[in-house]
Amino acid sequence: xxxAVIVFPGSNCDxxxxxxxxxxxxxxxxxxxxxxxxxxxxxxxxxxxxxxxGDYLRTGAMAxxxxxxxxxxxxxxxxxxxxxICNGFQVLLEAGLLPGAMLRNRGLKFRCxxxxxxxxxxxxxxxxLCRTGQVLRIPIAHGEGNYFADPDVIAGLETNxxxxxxxxxxxxxxxxxxxxxxxxxxxxxxxxxxxxxxGLMPHPERACEPILGSGDGMVMFESVVHSLKxxxxxxRA
Amino acid sequence: MRARVFVTLKPSVFDPQGxxxxxxxxxxGYGGVEDVRQGKYFELDLATTESAQAKAxxxxxxxxxxxxxxxxxYRIEVDQ
Numbered sequence: 001x002x003x004a005v006i007v008f009p010g011s012n013c014d015x016x017x018x019x020x021x022x023x024x025x026x027x028x029x030x031x032x033x034x035x036x037x038x039x040x041x042x043x044x045x046x047x048x049x050x051x052x053x054g055d056y057l058r059t060g061a062m063a064x065x066x067x068x069x070x071x072x073x074x075x076x077x078x079x080x081x082x083x084x085i086c087n088g089f090q091v092l093l094e095a096g097l098l099p100g101a102m103l104r105n106r107g108l109k110f111r112c113x114x115x116x117x118x119x120x121x122x123x124x125x126x127x128x129l130c131r132t133g134q135v136l137r138i139p140i141a142h143g144e145g146n147y148f149a150d151p152d153v154i155a156g157l158e159t160n161x162x163x164x165x166x167x168x169x170x171x172x173x174x175x176x177x178x179x180x181x182x183x184x185x186x187x188x189x190x191x192x193x194x195x196x197x198x199g200l201m202p203h204p205e206r207a208c209e210p211i212l213g214s215g216d217g218m219v220m221f222e223s224v225v226h227s228l229k230x231x232x233x234x235x236r237a
Numbered sequence: 238m239r240a241r242v243f244v245t246l247k248p249s250v251f252d253p254q255g256x257x258x259x260x261x262x263x264x265x266g267y268g269g270v271e272d273v274r275q276g277k278y279f280e281l282d283l284a285t286t287e288s289a290q291a292k293a294x295x296x297x298x299x300x301x302x303x304x305x306x307x308x309x310x311y312r313i314e315v316d317q
Contacts (some may be wrong), residue, residue, distance in 0.1 A: 058305055061302065065302075093307075099307075100307060100308035103253070103308065103310045106253055108254065108257055146253070148307070148308055150249070182253075
């Protein structure tokens with residue numbers, strides 16, 4: 001399987017994502033510069049964390065107009081698996097590939113710590129090997145991760161089972177103090193209606209080896225490889 | 238011609254920065270400031286001299302980039 005890691009000016013988790021795919025998972029991986037117009041045959045696209053284009057104006061607002069995003073949108077429309085991590089999630093929101101927007105964290109602080117997220121849906125390419133209700137310990141690092149959408153949009157996300165991850169306590173209980181940023185419905189991650197595009201604020205690529213304090217993020221990378229191998233996903237770049 | 242674009246969070250969207258500023262003002266003794274909403278302000282220098290054209294162009298760029306319609310609304314003023 002070939003992972004494409006999109007690199008925007010200001011991306012800073014691209015090497016972590018590349019390392020997880022290439023060295024930990026042992027798959028092929030390639031960096032794709034944001035001005036490129038070709039995904040070079042990738043099977044999976046990762047929009048990594050960081051501060052694309054400095055996050056000037058709004059997080060992810062400029063990155064949406066980078067030339068490679070037209071290809072990413074076409075790949076997503078064909079059913080290709082796309083994972084947006086942190087700033088990559090914000091880019092997916094600005095690009096309209098996922099619904100909603102991010103506000104400043106409720107407490108206004110940049111939060112950098114391990115949190116617990118509960119897997120709500122296992123029929124996405126990035127959670128196929130998870131159990132429903134499984135709790136993952138994964139770090140966050142963001143100032144604008146306070147997910148917002150109108151109440152009717154949130155209701156639609158619930159109905160369509162698009163909320164993939166929620167912030168919970170270590171035992172998987174919803175609690176206000178377990179929600180690090182004030183996100184509506186404790187949303188840590190979402191998928192689109194077709195379920196092939198997933199975005200989340202926590203950083204699974206920073207939790208892929210025990211030496212990093214947690215290996216819980218690896219299951220998302222393993223899941224997409226599994227999904228592609230079993231033919232659950234057929235799209236190609 | 239100059240256009241001014243004021244972008245603010247929609248009334249239904251909680252503004253944590255505005256809230257913190259309001260609380261700071263209260264602690265400074267400005268109890269008369271009941272609430273604060275923080276926004277963004279843009280000055281656009283436009284090639285046109287037609288105010289209708291200027292407004293239309295400012296609205297187009299506000300829709301496309303300056304404001305995110307999920308959380309923000311905007312207001313435009315142009316020089317007469």
